[in-house]
Amino acid sequence: MNNYLKHTPVKILSKTWESPDTVTFKVDWQVQHDPGQFVNISIPGKGESPISFCSWNPDYCEFNVRVVGNVTEAISELEPGGTMHVRGPYGRGYPMRCFKGNHLLFIGGGCGVAPLKGIIEYVQHHREDFEGADLYFGYRSRDDILFKHLLDAWKSEFFLHVTIDRDAGEFQYSCPTGFVTEAIKHAQIDPNGKIVFLCGPPVMMDKTIPLLLEKGFHEDQLWVSAERHMKCCTGKCGHCMINGKYACKDGPVFRYDEIKGVTE
Ligand SMILES: Cc1cc2nc3c(=O)[nH]c(=O)nc-3n(C[C@H](O)[C@H](O)[C@H](O)COP(=O)(O)OP(=O)(O)OC[C@H]3O[C@@H](n4cnc5c(N)ncnc54)[C@H](O)[C@@H]3O)c2cc1C
Ligand code: FES
Missing domain, CATH: 3.40.50.80 (Nucleotide-binding domain of ferredoxin-NADP reductase (FNR) module)
Incomplete structure (x- = not known):
């Protein structure tokens, strides 16, 4: 399997409900990334969801997840001490x-x-x-x-x-x-x-x-x-195209003039 498709198991350090439907996970993962990049969080048997890094800290990472469907609900049920499976970081962050x-x-x-x-x-x-x-x-x-x-x-x-x-x-x-x-x-x-x-x-x-x-x-x-529906997150499936660009690989961060008129 290509390295960029490999899942990394990371330990969940804490879990904080921010609002009735939104939870933040802090995980023990020291991965280099730019603000604005994202990972795919995987739940075996359910699927995967792209989720942005919501922290910038050399010692840990945080992900904030809003429960909107099956996969995000299953992610929200993970508990501290348990393991989260992530692949990435993906995409182009903010320069x-x-x-x-x-x-x-x-x-x-x-x-x-x-x-x-x-x-x-x-x-x-x-x-x-x-x-x-x-x-x-x-x-x-x-x-x-x-x-x-x-x-x-x-x-x-x-x-x-x-x-x-x-x-x-x-x-x-x-x-x-x-x-x-x-x-x-x-x-x-x-x-x-x-x-x-x-x-x-x-x-x-x-x-x-x-x-x-x-x-x-x-x-x-x-x-x-730009949040688009994504599958592979690696520029292979074409699910996320905007103005001829891959939101997963060329984005999700864009300068407005690169994608103007298609923020929806
Ligand atoms: C680059 C990127 C970063 C993201 N970062 C975050 C994040 O930090 N936190 C977070 O909570 N969510 C984030 N999302 C959205 C998240 O990936 C989806 O909400 C999640 O995959 C939905 O999965 P589900 O199975 O729970 O729900 P589904 O049943 O798949 O979807 C539930 C509803 O959400 C809509 N939806 C699903 N995926 C998307 C999407 N990509 N864009 C817009 N609407 C969508 C569906 O149309 C449906 O109406 C991000 C998406 C992308 C592409
Ligand atoms: S999600 Fe497959 S090409 Fe972007």
Whole structure:
């Protein structure tokens, strides 16, 4: 079997339910990877799911899994002390070295915040390379907020703005109830020297990108992560094509001008 198709058994160190349907696994795996890359997590007899790295740490890896079907449900039933079977890392991540000296803008919606957390941790490990970072994260409800235990630390280091679609109530990190797109619309953001990372549901991306272009951003300042249905994850089956590119191999991270018009 080719090495890139081999499964690696990794020990599960901890498991944290972030929201009623989303769980984060920390695993004992020291693998070199770029933020934005992903693995395939395999459940014998059920199948495999592509899942992004949601951490950047030389000592361990974290994966955040939203339960949406059979495989993700079976993954969510794995327990600390047990074994997770992964293959990868796959795909092209964010070329972080190209962004040195820039100010970074993170815009995430729902479980799209998970891969962005991996970039944030990369920035925290290479703090001197970047001017700073602004985080705009939107969730459907307070229950859906991911990584609640990190919000204080993020707020102390970066500009943090959390939006909640409905019933935000009194919440120390949020603006009034509304979509993250509204927050972007009203934010005073100077595009000069900024790089934007966008990850979230297609509707969020489709609404946010025109707002950023109106504010004067150029398409080559915007980086998106494209989730496509994937099988092989190695550029062989053709399941994941976007604009003649393989989302699994040439992506999942793309500069917006490479795939514009097909974020859905
Ligand atoms: C590169 C990449 C990175 C990903 N990272 C994460 C992650 O970090 N965390 C996470 O929870 N999920 C992530 N996903 C999505 C995850 O792979 C799917 O949700 C999972 O494979 C669904 O498997 P299932 O058998 O549980 O559900 P299924 O029964 O296969 O699907 C349930 C529902 O989810 C939809 N769906 C399935 N796969 C995808 C997909 N790839 N894109 C969009 N919709 C899909 C189906 O159309 C269906 O409506 C990622 C996908 C890709 C391609
Ligand atoms: S998933 Fe097979 S080519 Fe991309």
